[in-house]
Each structure stands twice: as structure tokens, then as C-alpha cells.
Amino acid sequence: MAAIETSGLTKRYGDVVAVDGIDLTVEEGEVFGFLGPNGAGKTTTIDLLLDFIRPTEGSATVLGHDAQAETDAVRERVGVLPDGVGLYDRSTGYRHLEFAIESKGGSETPDELLDRVGLDREAAERPVGGYSKGMTQRLTMAMALAGDPDLLVLDEPSSGLDPMGIREMQRLVREEADSGTTVFFSSHILGQVSAVCDRVGILDEGELVTVDTIEGLREEAGVGSRLVVEVGGDADGRLGGSPTGGVDLTALPGVTAIDREDGNIVVSYTDAAAKAAAIHRLVDAGVEVLDFSTEEATLEDLFAAYTGTDAAAVQEADDEAGEHGDEASGDGVTGRVAAGIGGGDE
Numbered sequence: 422m423a424a425i426e427t428s429g430l431t432k433r434y435g436d437v438v439a440v441d442g443i444d445l446t447v448e449e450g451e452v453f454g455f456l457g458p459n460g461a462g463k464t465t466t467i468d469l470l471l472d473f474i475r476p477t478e479g480s481a482t483v484l485g486h487d488a489q490a491e492t493d494a495v496r497e498r499v500g501v502l503p504d505g506v507g508l509y510d511r512s513t514g515y516r517h518l519e520f521a522i523e524s525k526g527g528s529e530t531p532d533e534l535l536d537r538v539g540l541d542r543e544a545a546e547r548p549v550g551g552y553s554k555g556m557t558q559r560l561t562m563a564m565a566l567a568g569d570p571d572l573l574v575l576d577e578p579s580s581g582l583d584p585m586g587i588r589e590m591q592r593l594v595r596e597e598a599d600s601g602t603t604v605f606f607s608s609h610i611l612g613q614v615s616a617v618c619d620r621v622g623i624l625d626e627g628e629l630v631t632v633d634t635i636e637g638l639r640e641e642a643g644v645g646s647r648l649v650v651e652v653g654g655d656a657d658g659r660l661g662g663s664p665t666g667g668v669d670l671t672a673l674p675g676v677t678a679i680d681r682e683d684g685n686i687v688v689s690y691t692d693a694a695a696k697a698a699a700i701h702r703l704v705d706a707g708v709e710v711l712d713f714s715t716e717e718a719t720l721e722d723l724f725a726a727y728t729g730t731d732a733a734a735v736q737e738a739d740d741e742a743g744e745h746g747d748e749a750s751g752d753g754v755t756g757r758v759a760a761g762i763g764g765g766d767e
């Protein structure tokens with residue numbers, strides 16, 4: 422049974438097609454990254470899965486239950502970290518956790534959940550109205566973990582976290598996955614998705630443009646990486662004039678092209694294992710390898726290849742998120758991405 426299955430899932434608001442005929446399967450136990458620029462339709466899709474809104478067309482099942490007809494069964498088994506959560510400002514962190522545990526029929530204590538997300542107990546005694554964005558995000562993550570859900574739905578979970586907070590969140594996601602929980606994780610921050618996800622779906626203007634592993638995406642998008650090998654003076658003789666002469670590097674799995682640039686041999690590859698294999702093959706052929714370096718295709722290149730957007734703008738948003746963490750307002754990052762890559766509505 423799939424953890425999430427959608428068929429032609431569509432949501433229109435007047436002329437705006439927020440989600441456009443999505444067919445998506447997320448397998449049980451996987452960590453699935455739902456990646457897209459702001460305004461791509463990520464939150465709308467999540468809201469459809471949880472029956473916060475109704476589809477214009479199409480259907481969805483969550484953990485085998487119809488998302489619209491069996492909402493209670495779905496919500497019992499799903500932990501949700503929503504984008505822009507509404508907490509009760511005057512209630513303490515503890516009160517929120519007690520409520521979450523009770524409503525999910527959980528057996529854990531609030532302290533256990535606090536420890537898992539790294540929120541201290543003294544903070545949990547205070548009303549949440551005074552929390553920073555990062556503290557709020559940790560608390561809502563703790564609430565999502567209450568009752569040991571079978572599926573975790575995290576909408577931009579790293580929003581407001583500093584780099585260490587982001588790493589802790591990623592560790593939590595992997596821990597949950599290791600214990601069998603399926604994780605559906607939306608983000609516009611590419612590095613965060615690639616660090617934890619088994620597979621990624623890229624959403625652009627409401628359409629699911631591709632679903633694959635990160636490696637698979639690299640291969641399919643043709644934005645491979647390059648190995649630049651500096652070779653000794655007699656290399657040309659050994660290589661017989663062609664880029665690598667009798668040394669057939671293109672036969673290596675994951676190698677897509679061989680070129681010569683400024684006397685160097687440039688191996689383009691989509692599989693990291695090809696790097697060492699190419700060096701060994703050259704050395705075995707008697708070529709003098711003086712030095713080598715790699716130029717990795719960035720995730721920004723990958724994202725740009727799929728969404729036709731500007732990789733530099735995506736990189737800027739990624740950097741911004743990493744540098745400012747707790748201080749950065751989600752809106753600041755949102756505005757920059759929307760302006761840079763044109764996917765937003767703000």
C-alpha cells in the first residue's frame with residue numbers, strides 16, 4: 422500500500438490552477454521531498470491530502486484511506502507540521518504538547534518530545550507568544566511527532582531554523598524514517614531536500630514536472646558533474662590524439678562525455694563512482710596523472726533545468742536560508758525566491 426496516492430488531483434481558484442492534475446505515489450517508509458518554488462502549489466497539495474480544502478477534480482488516498490471521505494482515519498495516523506502554524510499565543514509549550522499527545526492518543530510524555538526536538542523545558546513553561554520562529558518550529562515538530570504517526574507531513578520544516586537546527590531536523594527526519602515512518606517533506610530549499618530524501622518530486626506552477634532520486638534527476642536533466650584530469654606530457658602519445666585514444670572511458674558506467682580542454686582530460690559523469698574508475702583506467706593505461714579536480718553540478722543547476730528558472734536566484738535563496746537561519750523571516754526568503762524565479766504570487 423502506498424502512503425500517499427493521488428490521481429489527477431487538481432485545485433483551481435478561479436483562473437488560478439494551484440494544483441494541476443497531479444498523479445503521485447509516495448511509498449510507505451520513504452522520505453519524499455516535495456520541491457518547488459514559492460507559489461508552486463506545495464501547500465495546496467498538502468491541504469488537499471489533509472482535507473483542509475477540497476479538490477476541484479481528482480482524488481487522493483493517504484495511508485490507504487480516502488483523503489476526503491475518511492478524514493478522521495487519516496488525521497489519526499498523520500503528524501503534520503504546517504506552514505505558518507497557528508498556535509495559541511497565551512498557552513505554554515507544555516499545554517500545546519499535552520493537547521497534541523491527547524488528541525493523537527499518544528503514550529509519550531511532553532518531556533520526551535521536547536528532548537527529541539531540542540527545546541528546553543524552561544522554554545516549554547512559557548507562553549508560545551514569546552517564542553522565536555525557530556522555537557515555534559521545534560515545538561510544532563514535537564507536536565507533529567506526538568502519537569508516533571505512520572506518516573509525517575512537513576511543510577517547509579526548516580523555515581526559521583538556524584543551520585544547526587536544520588541539521589537536527591534532518592536527523593529527526595532520518596530517525597523517523599529508520600523507525601518506519603513515511604515522511605513527506607516540502608521545501609523550496611534544495612540542499613535540505615537532497616540531504617534527507619530518498620526521492621524528490623519537483624512541482625512547478627501546479628504541475629508535477631518530475632519524480633526521481635537526486636541522482637536520477639541529475640542523469641535525466643543532463644546536468645552532470647565534471648572531472649578535470651591534468652595529465653603529463655606524453656599523454657597525447659599514449660592517448661593517440663583523440664580525447665583518450667585507446668583508453669575507452671566512455672564505456673565506464675555513468676560517464677557521459679570525454680573532452681580535452683587546455684591539455685586536460687575532462688570526464689563528464691552523472692554517477693560519482695565514475696570518478697575513481699576513470700582515474701584508475703587512465704593510470705592503468707600508463708597515462709601520467711599529475712592532478713585532478715571535480716566540478717560538481719549543483720542542485721541549483723538541476724532545479725533550474727527542470728523549472729526553467731534562474732539557478733543564481735535559487736542559489737541566493739539557499740545561501741540566505743543557511744546564513745540567517747533564526748533571524749530570517751520566511752517572508753524575506755519567499756519574496757526573494759518569488760522575485761528571482763518568477764514562480765511566486767506575492
Ligand SMILES: Nc1ncnc2c1ncn2[C@@H]1O[C@H](COP(=O)(O)OP(=O)(O)OP(=O)(O)O)[C@@H](O)[C@H]1O
Nearest residue numbers: 434437439457458459460461462463464465466766
Ligand atoms: N485560497 C486561495 N485563493 C486563491 N489562490 C490561492 C489560494 N491558495 C493558494 N492560491 C494560489 O495557488 C498557487 C499555489 O499556492 P501554494 O501556497 O500552494 O504554493 P506553495 O508552493 O506552497 O508556495 P509557498 O511556499 O509560497 O506557500 C499560488 O498561485 C497561490 O496564489
